[in-house]
Amino acid sequence: MKTKAMNITVIALAVASALSAAPSFAEEQESKAKKKGLEVIQVTARKTVENLQEVPVSVTSVSEQDLVESGITVMTEIQQFSPNTTLQASRGTNSTLTAFIRGVGQQDPLWGYEPGVGIYVDDVYIARPQGAVLDLMDVERIEVLRGPQGTLYGKNTIGGAVKYVSKPMSGDTEFNIEGAFGSYSQTDLKVTGQIPLIDDKLYLGFGHGMFKRDGFGEFLKIADNLGEQDTENYNKDISATRLTLEYRPTTDLFVRLGWDKTKDTSNAKGGYRLLPSIVTDAPVPDSVFDSYSSLPTDNLVETDGISLTVDWNVNEELALKFISAKRESYSSTNIDFDNTAVDIFDVPAIYDDENTSHELQATYSGDGYSVVGGLYLYDAESCGVFDAVLGHLGRSLFPGIATGFTREVAGCNNSESQAAYVQSSFDVTEQLSMTLGARYTNEEKEAYVNNGVQIFNVYPESDWVPGYQRDPNLAFPQVLGTDSNNDGTLDAPASDDWSQFTPRVGVEYQLDNKTMLFASYSQGFKSGTYNPRASGQEGAANPEIVDSIEFGMKRDWNEQLRTNITLFNIEHKDRQYITVTPDPTDSTVLNQSLGNIKGSSVKGLEAEITYAATDLLTIDLAVGLLDGEIEDDPTVATPLLGLSNTPDYTFALSANYLIESEVGYFVVNGGYYYRDDYRLFEDSDALFQEGYGSFNLGVTWESEEGNWYGGIYGKNLTDEEFMIGGYNFAAQDEAGNWIPGLGGDTTLASYYGDPRTIHVKVGYRF
Numbered sequence: 001m002k003t004k005a006m007n008i009t010v011i012a013l014a015v016a017s018a019l020s021a022a023p024s025f026a027e028e029q030e031s032k033a034k035k036k037g038l039e040v041i042q043v044t045a046r047k048t049v050e051n052l053q054e055v056p057v058s059v060t061s062v063s064e065q066d067l068v069e070s071g072i073t074v075m076t077e078i079q080q081f082s083p084n085t086t087l088q089a090s091r092g093t094n095s096t097l098t099a100f101i102r103g104v105g106q107q108d109p110l111w112g113y114e115p116g117v118g119i120y121v122d123d124v125y126i127a128r129p130q131g132a133v134l135d136l137m138d139v140e141r142i143e144v145l146r147g148p149q150g151t152l153y154g155k156n157t158i159g160g161a162v163k164y165v166s167k168p169m170s171g172d173t174e175f176n177i178e179g180a181f182g183s184y185s186q187t188d189l190k191v192t193g194q195i196p197l198i199d200d201k202l203y204l205g206f207g208h209g210m211f212k213r214d215g216f217g218e219f220l221k222i223a224d225n226l227g228e229q230d231t232e233n234y235n236k237d238i239s240a241t242r243l244t245l246e247y248r249p250t251t252d253l254f255v256r257l258g259w260d261k262t263k264d265t266s267n268a269k270g271g272y273r274l275l276p277s278i279v280t281d282a283p284v285p286d287s288v289f290d291s292y293s294s295l296p297t298d299n300l301v302e303t304d305g306i307s308l309t310v311d312w313n314v315n316e317e318l319a320l321k322f323i324s325a326k327r328e329s330y331s332s333t334n335i336d337f338d339n340t341a342v343d344i345f346d347v348p349a350i351y352d353d354e355n356t357s358h359e360l361q362a363t364y365s366g367d368g369y370s371v372v373g374g375l376y377l378y379d380a381e382s383c384g385v386f387d388a389v390l391g392h393l394g395r396s397l398f399p400g401i402a403t404g405f406t407r408e409v410a411g412c413n414n415s416e417s418q419a420a421y422v423q424s425s426f427d428v429t430e431q432l433s434m435t436l437g438a439r440y441t442n443e444e445k446e447a448y449v450n451n452g453v454q455i456f457n458v459y460p461e462s463d464w465v466p467g468y469q470r471d472p473n474l475a476f477p478q479v480l481g482t483d484s485n486n487d488g489t490l491d492a493p494a495s496d497d498w499s500q501f502t503p504r505v506g507v508e509y510q511l512d513n514k515t516m517l518f519a520s521y522s523q524g525f526k527s528g529t530y531n532p533r534a535s536g537q538e539g540a541a542n543p544e545i546v547d548s549i550e551f552g553m554k555r556d557w558n559e560q561l562r563t564n565i566t567l568f569n570i571e572h573k574d575r576q577y578i579t580v581t582p583d584p585t586d587s588t589v590l591n592q593s594l595g596n597i598k599g600s601s602v603k604g605l606e607a608e609i610t611y612a613a614t615d616l617l618t619i620d621l622a623v624g625l626l627d628g629e630i631e632d633d634p635t636v637a638t639p640l641l642g643l644s645n646t647p648d649y650t651f652a653l654s655a656n657y658l659i660e661s662e663v664g665y666f667v668v669n670g671g672y673y674y675r676d677d678y679r680l681f682e683d684s685d686a687l688f689q690e691g692y693g694s695f696n697l698g699v700t701w702e703s704e705e706g707n708w709y710g711g712i713y714g715k716n717l718t719d720e721e722f723m724i725g726g727y728n729f730a731a732q733d734e735a736g737n738w739i740p741g742l743g744g745d746t747t748l749a750s751y752y753g754d755p756r757t758i759h760v761k762v763g764y765r766f
Contacts (some may be wrong), residue, residue: 056518071713082144083606083624091725104159111384112413112532118157134650140167148524150502151437158524158546182759196740205244215291230373261304268299271749282340295334343391355380369426378417385410411449435506446493447530452476531594573599579635598631640681647676650718710762719756726750
């Protein structure tokens, strides 16, 4: 495995920061001060409540206490706790997620593409990346399961899964109001609470949050024809609401009905031009957060859902659970690829998704064995439209004829899934146990694509730009589908289906009462799909398959030291990729289509170490190492250089220290997080992020009574600049000169993570 040396000063800074910090929360702080030793952590990685140290799975659990003391408010920051994990806001919005675990994920958020990391909120699958960057509210913990989870969680968890677990109600009347103020005029407000409608039986919970912030940069120039626009870039304007009704008619029956809605009206993000434009006056900006645009800056990402959960403990051995949910999302987004005030390469788009899911699960615990099994149904419609507006190019190629140029792509990728699963753990001897599991999934998919061009600018909606009126009769031909009438015209969706058996086999050995050794083989699969950008008739890409082998040790050496270490090897086969093949009617022409390439392999290590140095001081270390390689495949036009969004190693060192005083409890929390080099795209090093480290520091306070609390938190205090997304539509010749790409310009742009920020929080609960 490739090794790299870290600068000694970086390590020194990391150690110094770790030794100056700590986490803790609410009434738990007092008990923590009196209790020496390691915390008992409960997780539901195997769909039943278990001690983290007894679960033969590589999983990180981040508690509400950890989140509060670290000043974390957004799910993407969880990547700092979990080795070999990438969770980042995607290119054009605050709310679209890019997720990779162990080198496996999905970068393209277009409808039809399936994710490689599953996101779950209270066991409900979040199917699309739009709106998946969640602002945290009423959360009990977040679990990150690394490696394929195909047996218990099903399709699209080939890299792993991230589980958001909400806090159950206490049954008492509670109310909490919290405000935060900080850099770039950050103004957040959260109001949460619960009301007993029937004592000890029926409770209503509520939460509403507003998260606002000015932009880190600005749009330096916007097209004149757009009129007055909001020029803030990287601003934030999000609201989130949750309502929950919980019913406990008996001690053995629990019913939860939940509804949530999130609305993100932050401006569309403008990218940072890494090269000056050769078409117009658009030099490289001074700040990485500044940009230009020829599109309106407004943007919308809206999601909502309703879910029903029923838990019934039939008896001491048998428990039943039913989960039903319906979720919808709608996005109307403006993405200026070229980031100039000229319509060189603009892509306004609409995404519209809806899905329903139903799961019936049974858990049985016997003498020396346990079984969990269930049935799962999923039905989804995923549609969208985008217009690749190349106006400047059209006017240049067809002077006096064209007023612009547009390629419009629209369509749907709809899917239905049915699955049955079962997994059992049983004792072979007093020390040796085994886990056997299997899931059978049937996946059906229908898709159609309309794709065509016009020699004028086309936008998805009539009011997209001032004065624009979309012709209601404007239609682009269907290019992917079936001819149901046999008249030579495509008028119905194309369809395909796949069935997959995903097993899991594991062996666990309890060496002593503090040490568990485990080994496992597991498989996951990502659904087959159709090319949402198809320009002609083509078949569906086959599912991706991941085979994983793990060896691990979990050990509490004493009451102070815990080490959890996992070695793994992943074989990722039939990766879905845009492949290039000769045209069947003309061998000199190459066609691009979505197909499958051979795959990739990844081997690595994950180590999570906790040291409770004293009653008040705890130090945590998380290290991830990866060695990934993509197999050569002649069907790929450009040779693949390496895995995207996947550094060779990640390193996190943190510490927390509890201080008791006459005015309450203080927790000092600090940490250093380092990500090694990574590329944003697998076929190019034009967007390559050098390794960087960030330092966070926070102080949390809570009154002795526990009603007042607050804190001050600094993020990325060294003000590191690091890329999290980008677009590359330019190439270099052998002499290193840049060659214009699509749109006729040297379009190379990147998007960046948050700069240094400081915020103060104050709250009151009763």
